[in-house]
Amino acid sequence: MKTKHCVAVAAFALTAMASCTGQKGVQSTSGIDLANMDTTVAPGQDFFRYACGGWNDAHPLTAEYSRYGTFDMLFENSQKQVRELIESCAAQKGTPGSKEQKIGDLYTLAMDSVKLNNDGVTPIKAQLEEIAAITDKSQIVPMMVKLANCGVGTYFSSYVYADPKNSTVNIFQIAQGGINLGEKEYYLDQDSVTVNIRENYKQYISKLFRLAGFTEAEAQQKMNDVLEIETAIAQASFSAVERRDPEANYHKMSYADLKKNIPGVDWDACLKGLGIQEVKELNVERLEPIQKVGDLMNTLPVSKHISYLQYNLIDAAASYLSDDFVAARFDFYGKVLSGRQVNQPRWKRAVNSVNGMLGELVGQMYVEKYFPAAAKERMLKLVKNLQVALGERIQAQEWMSDSTKVRALEKLNAFHVKIGYPDKWKDYSALKVEKDSYWANVCRAAKWGLDDMLSRIGKPVDKDEWLMTPQTVNAYYNPSTNEICFPAAILQYPFFDMNADDACNYGAIGVVIGHEMTHGFDDQGRQFDKYGNLKDWWAEGDAERFTERAKVMVDFFNKIEVLPGLYANGALTLGENIADHGGLKIAYAALQHAMKESPLGVENGFTPEQRFFLSYALVWAGNIRDEQIRVYTKSDPHSLAEWRVNGALPHIQAWYDAFGITPNDSMYIAPEKRVNIW
Template sequence: MRTKFYLPFIALALIATSCNSKKEATKESGIRLANLDQTINPRNDFYQYACGGWMKANPLTDEYSSFGSFDQLAENNRTQIKGLIEELAKQQSQPGSITQKIGDLYNIAMDSAKLNADGVAPIKEYLDKLAAIKDRNGLSQEIATMHRDGFGPFFGLYVGADDMNSSMNMAQLYQGGLSLGEREYYLDDDDHTKEIRTKFEEHVGKMFQLAGFTAEEAQKAAKNVMTVETRLAEASKSAVELRDPYANYNKITVAQLKKEVPSIDWDAYFTTIGLKDLQEVNVGQMDEIKTVADLLKKEDLDVLKAYLQWNVINTASSYLSDNFVAQNFDFYGRTLSGTKEMQPRWKRAVSAVNGVLGEAVGQMYSEKYFPAAAKERMIKLVGNLQKALGERIQGLEWMSEETKAKALEKLAAFHVKVGYPDKWRDYSNLEIKNDSYWANIIRSNHFDHDKMIAKAGKPVDKDEWLMTPQTVNAYYNPTTNEICFPAAILQYPFFDMNADDACNYGAIGVVIGHEMTHGFDDQGRQYDKDGNLKDWWTPEDAKNFKERAQVLVDYFGNIEVLPGLKANGELTLGENIADHGGLQVSFLALQKAMAENPLGKDEHGFTPEQRFFLSYANVWADNTRDEQIRLQTKSDPHSLGRWRVNAALPHISMWYDAFGVKEGDALYLPVEKRASIW
């Protein structure tokens, strides 16, 4: 689904994949010379030096717009999960059992003959229902129905922790409704963005024709979609503005909402969506909601109906016949990100099963591929990193003792999750049956929606996981003050049971430190130890922090990622702070570990310090198409892999010492221009 939820956690990156830890106890250095390009001077281009060999050995295939270490793991993970799923898909399982649901959904996704025979039929009734709308009276109820069904017209709703009372869940409205995701795609005036808009409108028209509309009807519908989405974009906040938690917190009573936005029938909306008698709600972006109300009141009804129909076509397209899937890929894959060839059907089917039955698959995956020893070692690493971050906080010369005490309290209160949940999700009430692929997705959307809605007004479950175990990623959630490391990230190049501490502290150690630092980045620092949005800083300390963070904003904002295109230092600030802190915290933890268990040069002649930084760089090895670089620069809060190395390390004094970087080298940055925060 493309619905955009502003979930309150901050992830390392957004890629799902797996783990495959070795079982031998022998420790190795962990450095693979084949990954390096030793013809390059590391002091001039450390990324190319550390990753050039890997990049040459892993050229982009047509299936990818970007291929990196994450994707390499993803290939391994899909193969492992495919093996687990296909075993279930071959057998006759008890109806209603989890094995039946996993196996049948996979078989349905793989049944190209039925999908192509069905064509547009699975959504035809829905489109006809929207076409039959005669007046505006039922629009609010219809939008609510569509939200529960998994579509995202106009705006969104989710239930999550109240930022000001983090132990309790509340309903939250947020801006949405943009097929292109970011408002800039509708508003920017550069040639590339204008071309994207033109091709998007053409794409919408083609999709309407596939759904049975005439060429003339489809062209008109596409223009109507652009009319609505442009209006929404004009009223929406930018990705940078959405990073300010106070500016996006507006808790009001439903009575106040009715008074401020009377053109939406809120009683009908909330009742239909399952929140009858709701008393209060957080309206994150009120201007956008008011624009929606204005559209519903004044815009031509045919324009609104075309927009609603587009939401159905667009969201369902991946689960329909091959012509819908191909056209959807042609725009979102080929045009927007530069991918030349879509994934084979089995990969898409595995992803669908992961999306619908993620924890059930994760339970099988964890049992087979996640050794207990990995969890034990990871928990020890987390403890070591917590101690190191505590020491760095205590040693900060720019922070007062008063703020340090509160920072240390927050650090000590971190809730740590490793591997997989203690309690698995119950899928008993989710029905998977052989009617249509899309019908199963709708039932899954209802299942997920109803679970979410049931949380409203109830205590936050701090043991709930926001990622599945088979996801190679990690996250920090400020409202629960938790750090989470799913099982799948605990493998090379992040974590290697065979590698020595220098390798593991440079990779998974920095990941741990990265997530911990998110608790103290420009967003996370605004939440206290209990997860409440609350200012615990002295004014002087807050001022010092902002001044020091601005160094990273300015530095990254001046990077030219493509000719004429600069990185967004404000959008990527949180992730850049987390990388900056993670590197320093993990390096200190390594030094403390080596005080007890000294390490020397490895068989290649690299010192432990050099191995630390090489391992860090290898995590971000990647080849990326220009289209994907443009897409990420406009929308992704993570810096590109190259700059998570070549722009992050010049601010780390220990890297200069490890590789003898000095004035005159291309990556050298004078001490007074380096960031110094955590």
Template sequence: MNETGKFPLQQLKPSRAHLLAKIKKSSLQTVIYRPFRIPNIQTINSNKQMNYFKTLGLGLMAMAAVSCSHGPQTMAGKGLDPADMDTTIAPGADFDQYANGGWKKRHPLPDEKSRYGAFDVLGDEAEKQVKELFAAISSNNFKQGSIEQKIANFYASGMDTTAIEARNLAPLQPYLSQIDELKSKADLQQLLAAWQSYGLNPLFGIYADADQKNSAMKVAYLYQSGLGMPNRDYYLNKDDHSLDIQQKYRAYIAGLLQILGQEPESAQQDAETIYAMEKEIAEFSMSMLDQRDPYKVYNKMNLDQLIATAPEYNWKAYFDGVKLSNPGDFIVCQPDFMKAMAQMVEAKPLADWKQYLKYHTISNFSSELPHAVGDLSFEFYGKTLSGSLVQRPRWKRVQEATAGALGEAVGQLYVKEYFPPEAKERMLKLVENLRKALAVRIGNLSWMSDTTKEKAIEKLNAITVKIGYPDKWKDYSSLEITPDSYFQNVVNANNFYFADMLSKVNKPVDKTEWGMTPQTVNAYYNPSANEIVFPAAILQPPFFYMDADDAINYGAIGVVIGHEMSHGFDDQGRQYDKIGNLNDWWQADDAERFNEKTKRLANQFSQFTVLDTVKADGKLTLGENIADLGGLNISYTAMQMALKGDEPQIDGFTPDQRFFLSYAHIWAQNIRDEEKLRLTKVDVHSLGRYRVLGPLRNTPEFYAAFDIKAGDYMYLPEDERVVIW
């Protein structure tokens, strides 16, 4: 999905769709997908950003030892600034406003953004730094075929708007001609298979990932697609806001059809038909909530079984078409969807499918076509869905696309310039401090049996840690990039990743692979690998400050580490064992007590009012809320293990107070109403404000630090508080 909310996950490059889905569900912040089908995992409001210190590693050691002096000190410039606070509000009345009110006032929403938080400040710095890297590349001559030359050519082709405008829709014409030439449903199915390598998945997609019950092997997965809006709820909801979006979406479809040459009346009629087709697809699509259950999306089949499930579709021809003639056993994420989709393909007239494909093709390539197409796309996905006032500058969009197509190539340059080797080792030591703290907390749990505790500790000890950048970089030698055609470069990148993905099916998992690039400001947990991953770019403010005290650093980067560790034990991650297999290793009574606690936490978050009568979705965001609460508790324990006990106040704040202020600050955020509503429907993360309020209201140490009393908004009666990890 782009910063405007454009592309649902199902329309991304299929080689990464499932991995990105898992990352989205178990990362620190939402992965915001941009309007490119290549695997661009950089992000805005949470993921992607930086002002790097080359001596960063020196400060990481300080987090394991007290670094405070006893003279007068101030937090300003060292992790927290009192000016970021609003001390006219009592901490117990609204801790988000108390901790972040000053920051919000001083950081109004830029017109190009639908949300702007502490992550975004770092993101803006990241864009500037990568821009400097690109500028250095473009001013030098590099060997033909080098990663520098490919980066420069990709970027140059995207910035050559004169050439893009001159070509008009010519790059799209071969695809439109193929649609016009379709004579039968068999032709249609053949085209759908061939187009998946271009990054087009109009009805369903394929990806490769570890077998969830045999994590050592990669298998193929089939997943639902077919929608132009973010998910099924956008079609099925009937409130006034949803009806308005539906009407504007139909107008968007008609607008694109007019750009393709149709008369307004004809375009409007076809837009109604296309929308009705998508609404029908939405009706048999699996909900986001159901997709959070790993067992519901794990349905292993062979070719014969899939044919029996959805006989109207020629599945053998499909696998031949994607050049995977012997798929072996594979996973069908949504069997009911595949059955209904196959029936729909057979039932709908070919003429309707042709118009459906034409619309989806121009919409998917809107970023690589003349500005009239991109501007129309932004009007709907940017303004209507997310509330952005203006489109991001082209250099930012093209730079991000380049960093998506050549992610680890850009990462190599980034690491060389901004990430010192010694930082990796020092970060590993900090992670071990958090691992020890979680082990202590597991050992002290009153609700878990010794048998399950023992297995939980085994899983914790088995977590693999990846810091900074991959040990082995991706080879881009077979990816052809020229300075002449932006459209073709995107298609080439899609083909490259699709072929790379298919080459891994039914082969052992390469455990050195990363799901994020080094320049991404985010972190994630991968349950099938039982690994936590921290790209280089996150090891900087607001998560880590070289000369801040331990309390501030543990409140930020420490919580990030604890958050990702907790994902291994959230409502989804806990269902995977220590080697990453979907496997029930819990005692039944322990699982029942865990579920009772998580239901209470989900109910708490569902009480938050997002806007007017719209409530937060505590069930959809449960995994992230568990990880936020767990990360907070784990990092607090780690801090207490590190402190000596004689630390002074700074700016009048105790270490505990600085810790909780630091935690709150990483979720400081201004956000538009449209984006609040969109994220409530599509995001597994709570809004920033509730990531402050929700966990803190369940943390006894917070009550003591800020003297929270009964009657305060931040106060929950002790018997209503939830402590899981």
């Protein structure tokens, strides 16, 4: 049972971390670096290449990466700076319990290759033996929860967060899980690429068991057991597209009804193992996958569950054990799934691990050293300007009734805006970092996080809590709290440049802001009211008109061939595509307002309008391997970077006007066929 903060926030992109120092690549106050472009390509033929071709050529994929873009560049730069912060803690030999001691000792353990390789499988040996000692199905759930207390996910997921229909109160929630490949299609699809991934997955499972000391025959049998359980769970699971329906993910019930609806799981043992005293009400996102788990627990031989539980332990621990475990895990998840050729160096993996377990402790040091107060002040002004522009866009929609517009404006004005870093930091005093083993500290950190989360059951939602660390290059919208959040690390070039003019900043960070605001009104966000409650607040007929317009976007992206024979998933990426569409329109309108007060001229041969779109495109510059394209297309709600440019801009009239795009250009779309929502 994977216990985590499973909140469906709408993030701007895949998570990365970075720093806020320097403005690398800025050539003038226009914010445009001509070297990033490829002007041999016409803007109306391939705007992604036109705007980003020079950058892409200058940053080819190295063996370490399956995707490398501006996000990854910032992440890479910041890793070095965060490394300095962390290593300074390690050098200080801080007093027991201090920030310096926890950060320093954890990093030292992660870096100690001699100890890790000498220990081998020893750090998880006792846990493997404890699982092997199971003799009765009544012991499965208690063991599942023991592993959950160590951060090991198994049959399903659970978390504590706002009741979707009573957003002021935290409730216990249960969701599908239990399949380590993430999406059900990996287990069920029969195309040659997916079949090959499954075959490699089987080899990986077997190898992990052999490394853990099992014989070849035992490893083969256990691999078959694991695939049998994961495939059965996959068959009952819901797809990524189906999981995007908030209403369908809401099945609130009493604890008594949970035991009645899903009798196959020993819920009393589950809650007892988690240390939960009482649950009166809870939400089960989807019943069928959990019911299937209950059936499996009661019908399959205990030996198969032993194999499944042992595998999940080994797989979760592999990254924190000896080099042979690390290499085996990378060979599958890194090489086979993503196309990467070599693993990150140990120091990078160690930095990432410390950031993952002690994120806000590192964040405090990061903000103190790298985040300028002036950036927050300018962001607040930008956010306000974007709110005004979105309000005007809402008022201008002819398809929306007046009563819905009123409530939409109320929701817009109720946005909770977070910029930079939290006002209150997490308290890590109860988390001990000791020198026994790397894995033991991973378990302690997981238990600390789990206890912190479970302590919130039945308590008011803390709307000041942050769901990303300040050193994360990203932004998000959370429908349950109606908040937009912009961590400190995204406030840097090419997203935000204190030295660049408004055309550059509105095209980059302005679109990011508009993107997150639009999430409050995309196909998912629009179903939540200004208080964060899942509630139908739209006037009769408006939702149908919205859906009709959104379908144009779904159909458009469904026709994009991202690889030979592989097409984009317009339904899966609908929310993010709507947010890009709205973000572009809102930010462009805000730029026009800003230029009334502070007119801008031609810079580097480009008008302000052209620089707006060039800045937007540069945010998505990057290269990607075919393997990673397949992973993202199957599971990521974001469109691929290329299509967040070439798929989004042809629906924006201002882009046509700025670059003189005509019906003779291949990217041209007739006005009546364009998306028009916000």
